[in-house]
Amino acid sequence: MDSYAVHFFIFLWRCKTISDLMINEQIRDKEVRVIGEDGEQLGVMSAKEAMKLAEEAELDLVKIAPTANPPVCKIVDYGKYKYEQLRREKEAKKKQKVIEVKEIRLSPNIDTNDLNTKINAARKFLTKGDKVKITLRFRGREMAHMNSSKHILDDFAEKLADISVVEKAPKVEGRSMTMFLTEKR
Numbered sequence: 201m202d203s204y205a206v207h208f209f210i211f212l213w214r215c216k217t218i219s220d221l222m223i224n225e226q227i228r229d230k231e232v233r234v235i236g237e238d239g240e241q242l243g244v245m246s247a248k249e250a251m252k253l254a255e256e257a258e259l260d261l262v263k264i265a266p267t268a269n270p271p272v273c274k275i276v277d278y279g280k281y282k283y284e285q286l287r288r289e290k291e292a293k294k295k296q297k298v299i300e301v302k303e304i305r306l307s308p309n310i311d312t313n314d315l316n317t318k319i320n321a322a323r324k325f326l327t328k329g330d331k332v333k334i335t336l337r338f339r340g341r342e343m344a345h346m347n348s349s350k351h352i353l354d355d356f357a358e359k360l361a362d363i364s365v366v367e368k369a370p371k372v373e374g375r376s377m378t379m380f381l382t383e384k385r
Contacts, residue, residue: 222263223278224251227271232263235274244270301380303333306356308342308349315352319359326364326383336370336377346372353379 227247234242234250237257242250247261254261254275262281265272274281302325304318322332334356338346353370360381368380 221282222266223260224254227251227261227263227273229263229271231270232273233268233270234261235264235272237275247273250275297329299329299331301331301333303335306334306336306352308336308338308345308352310352315356319356322356322360322381323363326360326381329383331367332364332381334379334381338375338377343375346377350377353377357381 227250229247231244232247232250233244234253236242237259242253250261250273257275259275260278260281261273262276262278263271263273302322304322306315306318310318322334325332334353336349336353338349342349350370357364357366357379363384364381365384366379367382368378370377370379
């Protein structure tokens with residue numbers, strides 16, 4: 201294969217792997233604002249001139265702000281730039297807390313000890329920082345006494361009032377009544 205074909209395949213490979221950032225030959229704008237490799241402003245120039253500067257420095261021209269007018273391009277080593285970007289994203293993910301919703305199911309004729317066990321499980325979830333969804337399920341003839349069973353959810357919330365707050369009040373949805381609790385801030 202001649203060198204033109206090799207460069208063409210490299211170009212195609214870069215087009216497939218790089219979807220979010222345009223680099224080198226992919227930049228088709230007439231004028232771009234250029235930032236040098238050490239962060240200094242080189243000003244507004246044609247894309248061809250910017251490409252020549254990048255080639256002289258043996259680096260890539262990367263379009264970092266395509267929506268700006270004119271678009272902003274930076275002369276950097278693309279591999280290193282991409283790596284640092286991924287590292288920053290990973291660091292940001294590490295700092296964010298994912299809140300899970302844990303569900304606890306109850307029935308209208310639950311015994312006191314069983315209720316206390318469920319309350320302790322909810323307490324454990326809440327202290328970990330998760331939300332808790334308490335579901336009171338009704339079956340058969342229990343459907344006729346839905347309103348009189350609301351006190352079970354109220355008692356549940358009252359016993360956890362020291363560490364939690366009711367995010368969504370008890371609400372009937374089909375054959376069940378649900379309530380959401382979250383940790384007190």
